[in-house]
Amino acid sequence: MPAPPSPAVPAMTSVVVSSIELREVGLPLVRPFRTSFGEDVEKRCVLLRVDAGEVVGWGECVADVEPRYAEEWNDGARGSLTRFLIPSVLAGGPISDPAQVADRVRWVRGHRMAKAALEMAVLDAWLRASQTSLASWVGAVRDRVPCGVSVGIASTAEAMLEEIRGYLAKGYRRVKLKIEPGRDLDVVRRVREELPDTPLSVDANAAYTPADAPLFQALDELGLVMIEQPLGHDDLMDHARLQARLRTPICLDESIRSAHDAVAAIEMGACRVINIKPGRVGGLLEAKRVHDVARERGVPVWIGGMLETGIGRATNLAMAGLPGVSMPGDTSASERYFREDLTEPFELDPDGTMAVPTGPGIGVEPRPERLAACSTRIETVRRHVP
């Protein structure tokens, strides 16, 4: 499929990538983040820096240390990038169209998060060379976007409530509660009692089975905006059966790995909302296609979050400006996760919105000192010059 129409970009813009640096960074989280699949106290990820002569480009891989949320993991992503993905992109010569990145790595099956990071970095360099922002190139129609926040599992409902009240005071427009078996109905009921009018959702990260249908029928009484990924990470059929029994929309996250998956899920009734994460679907261009197929079918989407540093946060905000993004996403402020981000921090306005970056490319760069302080390993893959 062609790239989105981009009249702002001169037709002939082309970049030659000479080398790509991979850098693992670690940033402490302001508080542990617990989900049904585990607990993180630190964000650790791979950043890519594309050197394209006059311009550089940055990309962030959303994989984590261990393959819990999805199959990919940091060392695996570094391996697939250095061994297969980066050499394939470098060998293909100049990039005159960002869609060439996905084309050149299509032979590699899977590895979507690694591919997405590479596409993001090359696209950033190409857009900087074109003096165009990601938001305008991808087709964003808003310069500010409403934001929600994701609240990790805590030992008591009271602890979650205290955290939630802090976020509501800052302006967040929707609160997502992480749930797991044993910490679900009672907690959500308690929060709903205290906050009868707050837009609330829950995210199970695939922790339940069809046998838990009675739990979801009880949650169905609580007026939730949606129930995110209740069942298997690779399932659509069980979700379709569950959705048929619920009024609350099911939102799929893990189960949607492509625009093709999105069409299948919508057509079989497996969900009524989709969480879009560019990393999970293999890149920003595929994320745009997920947006497009959902929009054509009248299905609301929102942009998820993977505890990104400012690099990934910037791209999520650009995507959140797309016209079909009709619900607040997990695009929270930097301070929700980090005391000090890698980039200038993204800040929430008291009205619960954040600005979409407007500068060329993704619109942000790591601050050199902060980047150096957070980096734990660095390697470089160079273009082979015959």
Ligand code: NPQ
């Ligand atoms: C979700 N995110 O929507 C994910 C899950 C998640 C904001 O709830 C490191 C890397 C830690 C990826 C923790 C939110 C993560 C991660 C949670 C993804 O399901």
Ligand code: MG
């Ligand atoms: Mg989720």
